[in-house]
Amino acid sequence: MNVISDIAAPQVDLELRGIAKNFGDFVALEHVDLSIERGEFVAIMGPSGCGKTTLLRIVAGLESMSSGQLLLRGQDISALPVHKRSTRLVWQNFALFPHLNVRQNIAFGLTLGRHDKAAVKAKVDEIAELVQLGQFLDRRVSQLSGGQKQRVGIARALVTEPEILLLDEPLSALDAHLRIRMQSEMKRLQQRLGLSFLYVTHNQSEAFSMADRVVVMNKGRIEQYGPPEEIYTRPRTHFVAEFVGSNNIFDGKVVDMQDGLIRVQCADAIISAAAGERPPGKGSTVSLVVQADKVRSSPIGMPGENMLGAVLSGREFTGSQVIYYLETASGGEVKMVAQEPFSQTGRAAINMAMQLYWSPADTVVLRPNIVPGVENMPGRHSYVALGT
Amino acid sequence: MASAIHPSDPLAADGRGWRLAGRLYMAVGYFFLVLPIATMIVFSFQKGQFASIPGQGWTFQWYGKLFDDGTLLAALLNSLIVSPLAATGACVLGFLAAYSIHRFRFWGRGAFSVLLVLPVLIPPLILGVAFLGLLSRIGLQGQLSSVILTHMVVITAPAMAVIQLRLGQMPSSLEEAAWDLGATQFQTLYKVVLPFALPGIAGGWLLAFTFSFDEFIIAWFVSGFEQTLPVAVYAYIVGSVDPSLNAVGSIVFALSMLSLIGVELLLFPILLSQYRSGDD
Numbered sequence: 240m241n242v243i244s245d246i247a248a249p250q251v252d253l254e255l256r257g258i259a260k261n262f263g264d265f266v267a268l269e270h271v272d273l274s275i276e277r278g279e280f281v282a283i284m285g286p287s288g289c290g291k292t293t294l295l296r297i298v299a300g301l302e303s304m305s306s307g308q309l310l311l312r313g314q315d316i317s318a319l320p321v322h323k324r325s326t327r328l329v330w331q332n333f334a335l336f337p338h339l340n341v342r343q344n345i346a347f348g349l350t351l352g353r354h355d356k357a358a359v360k361a362k363v364d365e366i367a368e369l370v371q372l373g374q375f376l377d378r379r380v381s382q383l384s385g386g387q388k389q390r391v392g393i394a395r396a397l398v399t400e401p402e403i404l405l406l407d408e409p410l411s412a413l414d415a416h417l418r419i420r421m422q423s424e425m426k427r428l429q430q431r432l433g434l435s436f437l438y439v440t441h442n443q444s445e446a447f448s449m450a451d452r453v454v455v456m457n458k459g460r461i462e463q464y465g466p467p468e469e470i471y472t473r474p475r476t477h478f479v480a481e482f483v484g485s486n487n488i489f490d491g492k493v494v495d496m497q498d499g500l501i502r503v504q505c506a507d508a509i510i511s512a513a514a515g516e517r518p519p520g521k522g523s524t525v526s527l528v529v530q531a532d533k534v535r536s537s538p539i540g541m542p543g544e545n546m547l548g549a550v551l552s553g554r555e556f557t558g559s560q561v562i563y564y565l566e567t568a569s570g571g572e573v574k575m576v577a578q579e580p581f582s583q584t585g586r587a588a589i590n591m592a593m594q595l596y597w598s599p600a601d602t603v604v605l606r607p608n609i610v611p612g613v614e615n616m617p618g619r620h621s622y623v624a625l626g627t
Numbered sequence: 628m629a630s631a632i633h634p635s636d637p638l639a640a641d642g643r644g645w646r647l648a649g650r651l652y653m654a655v656g657y658f659f660l661v662l663p664i665a666t667m668i669v670f671s672f673q674k675g676q677f678a679s680i681p682g683q684g685w686t687f688q689w690y691g692k693l694f695d696d697g698t699l700l701a702a703l704l705n706s707l708i709v710s711p712l713a714a715t716g717a718c719v720l721g722f723l724a725a726y727s728i729h730r731f732r733f734w735g736r737g738a739f740s741v742l743l744v745l746p747v748l749i750p751p752l753i754l755g756v757a758f759l760g761l762l763s764r765i766g767l768q769g770q771l772s773s774v775i776l777t778h779m780v781v782i783t784a785p786a787m788a789v790i791q792l793r794l795g796q797m798p799s800s801l802e803e804a805a806w807d808l809g810a811t812q813f814q815t816l817y818k819v820v821l822p823f824a825l826p827g828i829a830g831g832w833l834l835a836f837t838f839s840f841d842e843f844i845i846a847w848f849v850s851g852f853e854q855t856l857p858v859a860v861y862a863y864i865v866g867s868v869d870p871s872l873n874a875v876g877s878i879v880f881a882l883s884m885l886s887l888i889g890v891e892l893l894l895f896p897i898l899l900s901q902y903r904s905g906d907d
Binding site: 299300301322326327329330332334335336337338347348351352395396399609612 | 709798800801803804805807808809810811813818819822823825
């Protein structure tokens with residue numbers, strides 16, 4: 240057990256090694272490796288059914304794993320039962336004890352063993368102050384609002400001084416307004432405590448606004464793990480590109496390569512992209528990703544790189560920006576985000592022909608590749624980014 | 628009264644007629660239901676030996692006779708020992724059974740839950756004969772404990788049903804949250820599950836108590852000389868008819884009503900309301 244703990248770097252709080260989970264024939268988690276540094280806020284995001292909650296429950300000890308290893312601050316906790324782990328979970332449905340008042344709920348974890356009543360009271364008072372529940376301690380749980388309930392949930396976990404806090408969509412039962420306020424509050428709390436947070440969410444803006452690093456999961460695998468900016472601007476896989484933000488994806492074949500640019504024949508045009516350090520060979524199939532806010536419109540007929548003709552098919556005004564939906568000649572959809580409605584071409588009308596362009600430097604190249612580690616599983620193809 | 632809001636509605640007059648007919652029907656129904664009980668209570672305080680038009684004057688003599696005679700009173704005391712104990716035993720068994728079915732997925736779980744309900748489905752006459760045969764073989768017949776045991780067999784199922792209903796309202800995250808905070812399985816059971824199930828257990832207890840208190844057939848077979856109240860009342864009727872029975876009936880009615888009102892007050896608000904705590 241302790242041989243491994245020597246290898247793990249001391250500042251790593253949680254390390255997941257090859258976690259796999261099968262429910263009968265269904266593979267919930269395939270082979271998950273992940274490490275979380277001390278004091279880091281990591282968000283796991285993915286569509287429902289991607290295994291993110293299962294992963295969190297495995298870390299908490301509420302779910303068994305089929306194979307793999309869990310290290311918490313260098314200690315192997317794989318075999319520890321849930322009540323002996325120093326991980327604490329914050330629940331989506333709060334899971335507060337209805338027969339206890341706020342104070343008793345928060346104190347629950349402290350009063351299980353032998354305890355000093357005065358010390359417990361002091362600790363509860365302190366943590367309640369921290370999460371602004373000071374004046375609610377004698378209330379019944381049913382008298383609290385959703386936001387207050389979740390504060391109790393967080394306080395109840397924090398008061399036991401966990402080594403990592405696990406949060407399972409803790410804000411998704413709250414209304415949008417409160418959610419945003421709680422986001423910044425939670426981030427501040429996390430930074431103040433210097434405690435690692437592992438935060439599961441399906442909400443991209445929640446993950447991006449709070450997390451130091453974001454894990455994007457799909458079908459029981461980690462697609463990408465990195466800072467939010469990187470996930471957003473440099474998606475590594477086809478799935479991430481599709482799941483995150485509003486990306487345009489073009490599939491095509493490499494036809495030419497020169498001056499650090501590769502040219503890719505796509506359905507409607509030849510698109511250029513920065514080749515990067517490890518460019519794909521001529522004739523290989525690639526996918527190109529362009530963020531919608533990198534796409535510009537130009538007067539029709541203007542020459543240059545990455546010119547794409549399209550017809551405006553829809554428009555969405557969101558307040559700070561306008562999203563344009565365009566259709567190419569081959570029927571593909573292109574999204575363009577503009578900070579203001581355009582003025583140079585006049586007010587864009589539906590069915591108006593337009594010319595779009597973007598810089599080759601803003602084009603991310605994904606090459607279809609076999610996922611590392613599962614080469615011998617036929618049919619499991621994914622796209623892996625190049626030159627990052 | 629409500630129809631007065633729409634005086635011009637041609638259907639209103641018609642509707643009023645139906646409503647009136649419905650109320651009349653209901654009144655008749657209640658009258659037939661309540662009349663015998665009311666009669667019984669009234670005559671338990673009447674001087675006359677035979678049931679006739681009231682007016683012979685009021686008295687407590689039949690209650691007094693009851694206390695002087697002793698058999699019915701002794702039987703009432705027996706019942707007040709048997710029923711609470713049987714109800715308590717049924718609730719202990721019922722809670723454990725309901726919890727294990729609620730919480731665990733084990734081999735034979737379906738068969739287990741059917742087995743628990745089975746005693747309710749078997750006619751009490753058959754159960755009574757079977758119990759008598761079994762108990763006399765093992766030397767347990769004709770005692771209060773034999774009535775307690777046999778009643779427990781029959782009233783565990785209703786008690787469990789009520790407790791199960793309550794446990795069904797408990798989200799699984801509640802127990803998991805307790806474990807996550809460091810509670811062992813036993814601590815969780817004691818500190819979270821039991822308090823949550825308590826209203827259900829109280830309701831189940833009152834229901835089980837009422838079932839046992841009224842139960843005649845099985846008790847008649849197994850009670851021997853340690854008669855419970857229904858058995859003693861039956862024996863009394865066979866011998867003679869006298870207004871003391873009205874007094875017994877009134878006492879039994881009062882006790883049953885008290886426990887039923889208890890069920891009403893405790894149980895229904897909980898079973899009708901959704902799980903309210905942390906929830907949505």
